[in-house]
């Protein structure tokens with residue numbers, strides 16, 4: 001996204017832990033409304049992947065912040081409307097989705113100077129006619145004035161099961177037990193860090209998606225947005 005933010009454009013902020021369904025719902029709602037989409041987790045994942053490729057250690061905070069500030073990233077759409085992410089002109093849409101990159105992203109995301117380096121880049125996604133922003137601190141830090149804030153959850157068991165099924169479909173061999181442990185560890189790190197920890201904004205609507213089909217979650221979120229935009 002290039003260009004300055006339009007601070008009058010409405011924002012739907014969706015935050016929550018791994019596997020709660022934020023990304024799935026954010027994509028569908030953005031498509032339905034014709035709004036822009038910010039996948040903020042992708043920026044932390046890209047920073048982590050870029051660091052690994054450049055041999056920058058994950059504890060070198062200032063080198064990581066420099067990498068984050070200068071990420072050579074492009075968010076594109078193919079002819080079918082599917083999102084693609086390029087890092088230094090290479091399509092890394094799938095590479096950034098591995099559990100290893102997710103774990104490294106969570107470590108990188110705990111570093112305050114890295115978060116600072118990515119802040120304005122995220123805010124610049126706020127463009128007319130509106131933005132759906134998905135992450136951990138969309139409603140608390142990046143867009144505290146978002147018109148609608150949703151904190152999406154699901155039970156730990158269901159989130160692990162969803163991720164397990166997702167990886168199985170992609171042919172990635174993991175056990176449910178090891179995945180549950182990895183997700184719990186990532187959630188703990190995301191929630192306990194001092195910089196922008198994962199927590200609901202005070203004015204967020206908490207939405208527990210355990211056992212709720214995707215279409216119904218999309219409908220509930222759209223209803224919230226439409227009610228807010230209509231001023232009800």
Ligand SMILES: Nc1ncnc2c1ncn2[C@@H]1O[C@H](COP(=O)(O)OP(=O)(O)OP(=O)(O)O)[C@@H](O)[C@H]1O
Pocket residue numbers: 016017018019020021022023024025041162163165166209211212213214217
């Ligand atoms: N309500 C739901 N019911 C069943 N499965 C769901 C639901 N929402 C999402 N899923 C599935 O769960 C998996 C994880 O969803 P998604 O990637 O959207 O979660 P996320 O919160 O964005 O996770 P992360 O923060 O780790 O990227 C996907 O396979 C998705 O299809």
Ligand SMILES: Nc1ccn([C@H]2C[C@H](O)[C@@H](COP(=O)(O)O)O2)c(=O)n1
Pocket residue numbers: 018040041042044045102105106109110134135136137138186190
């Ligand atoms: N706004 C955000 C978005 C993401 N993160 C961190 C925490 C996650 O463990 C990691 C990857 O995110 P995902 O793609 O799984 O949503 O990035 C964050 O701290 N703040």
